[in-house]
Amino acid sequence: MTTTTSAALQPSISLLPSKKTPIVLSVIALITLISFGFLGSSQAANFSLSTNTDAFKIPDLVFPGMATNIVFGVLLLAVAGYSWWLRSKGRTLPTYAVVLCAVLFVLGFLIWVVSGANINSISLASLLAGAVVLAVPLVFGSLSGVLCERAGVVNIAIEGQLLGGAFTAAIVASITKNAFAGLIAAGIAGALVSLVLALFAIKYLVNQIIVGVVLNVLVSGITGFLFTTVMQEDPELFNSPAHLPVIAIPGLSAIPVLGPILFKQSVIGYLMYLAVFLVWFGLFKTRWGLRVRAVGEHPKAADTLGIKVNATRFWNVTLGGIIAGIGGSFFTLVAIDSFTKEISGGRGFIALAAVIFGRWNPIGAFAAALLFGFADNLQVILTIIGTPVPSQFMAMMPYLVTIFAVAGLVGRSRGPAAAGEPYVKE
Amino acid sequence: MSEQTIGQPPAGDKPVAPPEGKNSNNELFRKITQGPGLVSVLGVFVALVIGGLLVAVTDKKVIETAGYVFARPSDFFTQLWRAGTESYVALFNGSIYNSAQGFSPFLETLTVSTPLICAGLGVALAFRAGMFNIGAQGQIIIGATMAGYVGFAWHLPLVLHLLLVVLFGLLGGALWGGLVGLLKARTGAHEVILTIMFNYVALYLLDFLMNTTAFRRPGETNPISPILDANATFPVLTGSRLHLGFVMAILLTVLVAWMLKRSTLGFEFRAVGHNPEAARTAGVNVARTTILAMAFAGALAGAAGVAQVAGTEKVLTVGVAGSLGFDAITVALLGRSTPWGTFFAGLLFGAFRAGAVNMQISTGTPIDIVLVVQSLIVLFIAAPPLVKSIFGMNPKKRVRKTETIKAGAK
Numbered sequence: 068m069t070t071t072t073s074a075a076l077q078p079s080i081s082l083l084p085s086k087k088t089p090i091v092l093s094v095i096a097l098i099t100l101i102s103f104g105f106l107g108s109s110q111a112a113n114f115s116l117s118t119n120t121d122a123f124k125i126p127d128l129v130f131p132g133m134a135t136n137i138v139f140g141v142l143l144l145a146v147a148g149y150s151w152w153l154r155s156k157g158r159t160l161p162t163y164a165v166v167l168c169a170v171l172f173v174l175g176f177l178i179w180v181v182s183g184a185n186i187n188s189i190s191l192a193s194l195l196a197g198a199v200v201l202a203v204p205l206v207f208g209s210l211s212g213v214l215c216e217r218a219g220v221v222n223i224a225i226e227g228q229l230l231g232g233a234f235t236a237a238i239v240a241s242i243t244k245n246a247f248a249g250l251i252a253a254g255i256a257g258a259l260v261s262l263v264l265a266l267f268a269i270k271y272l273v274n275q276i277i278v279g280v281v282l283n284v285l286v287s288g289i290t291g292f293l294f295t296t297v298m299q300e301d302p303e304l305f306n307s308p309a310h311l312p313v314i315a316i317p318g319l320s321a322i323p324v325l326g327p328i329l330f331k332q333s334v335i336g337y338l339m340y341l342a343v344f345l346v347w348f349g350l351f352k353t354r355w356g357l358r359v360r361a362v363g364e365h366p367k368a369a370d371t372l373g374i375k376v377n378a379t380r381f382w383n384v385t386l387g388g389i390i391a392g393i394g395g396s397f398f399t400l401v402a403i404d405s406f407t408k409e410i411s412g413g414r415g416f417i418a419l420a421a422v423i424f425g426r427w428n429p430i431g432a433f434a435a436a437l438l439f440g441f442a443d444n445l446q447v448i449l450t451i452i453g454t455p456v457p458s459q460f461m462a463m464m465p466y467l468v469t470i471f472a473v474a475g476l477v478g479r480s481r482g483p484a485a486a487g488e489p490y491v492k493e
Numbered sequence: 494m495s496e497q498t499i500g501q502p503p504a505g506d507k508p509v510a511p512p513e514g515k516n517s518n519n520e521l522f523r524k525i526t527q528g529p530g531l532v533s534v535l536g537v538f539v540a541l542v543i544g545g546l547l548v549a550v551t552d553k554k555v556i557e558t559a560g561y562v563f564a565r566p567s568d569f570f571t572q573l574w575r576a577g578t579e580s581y582v583a584l585f586n587g588s589i590y591n592s593a594q595g596f597s598p599f600l601e602t603l604t605v606s607t608p609l610i611c612a613g614l615g616v617a618l619a620f621r622a623g624m625f626n627i628g629a630q631g632q633i634i635i636g637a638t639m640a641g642y643v644g645f646a647w648h649l650p651l652v653l654h655l656l657l658v659v660l661f662g663l664l665g666g667a668l669w670g671g672l673v674g675l676l677k678a679r680t681g682a683h684e685v686i687l688t689i690m691f692n693y694v695a696l697y698l699l700d701f702l703m704n705t706t707a708f709r710r711p712g713e714t715n716p717i718s719p720i721l722d723a724n725a726t727f728p729v730l731t732g733s734r735l736h737l738g739f740v741m742a743i744l745l746t747v748l749v750a751w752m753l754k755r756s757t758l759g760f761e762f763r764a765v766g767h768n769p770e771a772a773r774t775a776g777v778n779v780a781r782t783t784i785l786a787m788a789f790a791g792a793l794a795g796a797a798g799v800a801q802v803a804g805t806e807k808v809l810t811v812g813v814a815g816s817l818g819f820d821a822i823t824v825a826l827l828g829r830s831t832p833w834g835t836f837f838a839g840l841l842f843g844a845f846r847a848g849a850v851n852m853q854i855s856t857g858t859p860i861d862i863v864l865v866v867q868s869l870i871v872l873f874i875a876a877p878p879l880v881k882s883i884f885g886m887n888p889k890k891r892v893r894k895t896e897t898i899k900a901g902a903k
Contacts, residue, residue, distance in 0.1 A: 087536055107885060114899050122520065123540050141787060159644060167748045223685070263872075267872065267875070267876055267879075270873075271876035271878055271879055273872075273875040273876050274875070274888065276625050276627075277826060277875055278872070278875070279873070280627065280819070280822055281822075281823065281826075281868045281872055281875075282868070283819075284819060284823065284864050284867065284868040285864070285865060285868035285869065285872070286866060287861075287864060288861045288862065288863070288864025288865035288867075289547070289861075290862075291859065291861035292547065292551075292859050292861040294713040294861075295859035295861065296551040296858075360821070415694065416689050416693070418690070419686070420690065420863060421691075423686055433498055457696070457701050457704075459697040459700045459701035459704075460697070460701065462697050463693065463694050463697040463698070466690040466691075466693040466694050466697075467690075467694060469686065470676070470687060470690045470691070470694075472683075473680075473682040473683060473686050473690075474676050474679075474687075475681045482683075
């Protein structure tokens, strides 16, 4: 009697692992096999890896569209079947296998799209290099998000920090005719936005999400106002910033594919790699990082051990602001000639998505930002070669991926426990 | 209990124990002077002053006179005052009253307020259920898309057509909001992230649809839909752009007020908003409440989309939602998430929006100043201690001052 009652009350509890991974794998396997494979174009997709300036040439990769995707589809189906079998045994697929499946799926998608396009050839080298360029502000923004959230402050204001950095960099680099002065000023501007966030969130205990949302509007208003009243009055003086040169390291930058990505960047691009490493090292390998994470997970315990919770949060938010501000300067000092209204165009929110998709880890956020940059650049290239997929759906991709990520369909992502909660010492 | 104060510090605004020897008269006086009402008014005042200063310091004549401020300070201050105030006068003339048009600008204010009020109610309702609905933007877009499509693609008799337009608009918003509620309830995903992402998905979806033959006006290369049927649009008050959608906004405000105060569902919303664990213990189905709260919030934002597409614009474009969804957040915050507070906050921000057009034309002040003032207002209202300390009303400090005086007297 008792057993039946408890079974009736708790029908959904089972000891088997979640069905999510096998289901997702099965779905992508079927899409690859049917849509990309059987319904795909039989033409070959051509991916060129080398450019004319490379030190040595790698032959182009050529995939017959339909056949490759049928092979990929069968492979993916096999992995999906294996994961169902593993689940029935109470085990799960190792992470690297899931990642491998994702890579196969993306590759299959690329082959399908390119073989069905008007021009059946794209340059993989420039696709990847362009992806990194588009990812630079995202990476800086997401590092800011990681630093703030790891210390327990939700930073929705990344967008505002990027925009503030872009504006200040433009105006300072124009007046001083010095791009480095603009870079420093951008960091200061980002820090100022952060200071307001810190003031309201930590001192006045205003809900952090509210402050973040409102700060974005405030920065957008101020920069828009000053753009019209100051910059447009005399664009020559106020809105023609000096630019940071792209520095190619001789020799190394001629390596095919990797060369342009790693060794042909602007100062901000090199700073990006440095910042990712430093934030990762700082957060996970130093005493400072341990304290920061303690503050973000369990501020009371941290306080008991003598860590100054609110001071730690304050400095982390400020540091995050400096980093995001520098990322914002990329828009006006490297990517685009001059400042325009809303130049950051919602990338702060994609950076926020990268924070979550990267599971609050600097390396993960970096990878997620690269992925989003890749999707962004792919959309541009696909529009040029004329594909069957509407560009709007490509543009939607980062957001859909994030929705899947936070909904736990692609693994669970859980943020720092105390993020968003103000700490009041008792 | 009934007045949930979003954005107010939970502990920082603790009533400080009155110093000894306080009589009840003083207590009452302090309540009046330092209650949320006065602080709100002062917050708005400070925000307006800062906005005015921003306008003034970028004004050409002010900068010019600042060059010889020590020689003739009166010039400088006259110009400072003129630059700081003339924008607000233009704003007032464009939104409430001017001698040439009488009160007809006020009708424009009501028109602009209509979607702000509806979407603001959507944000406020979700706030009361303990959720941040940053997704009003996406809900407006989907609501407007569905309403617009019914409006120009179907051809139905009077009244029925408009009713269906409204219904589908509400449904579209409810769908988009409810989806977020469903994902939150089922997977525990945070609604802030979800709604931000759904905003973009909605925007690109509309962008895609506007480039299909089903939505684009025949013979048009720009992404613009056919004009909605006359039967499908709100009747307009002659001589203005004000439409029946404003009455819908009033009715929705009454409905939300009734719902939160009197209905079981509203009670459940508030219970979950205050403490989901306690609500669960008391027998409330938290998952169901979450989904319903987001669906209702979405429907209200969808109503804003209807007001835009079937009232003000009469046509569907990619920019149909403008920045309404984000303005709605500030409206709900300023209204402290109460239905009537949101209504009047919507009127105030509607007046800003309507007046800003006139301001830009007559004084050249960019519309962006409205964003600055709007966000400063919300910041100041969210942090009463800051406003109090600006005006020297901070109780802690005053206590300390009296103590030092006492100490000095000894």
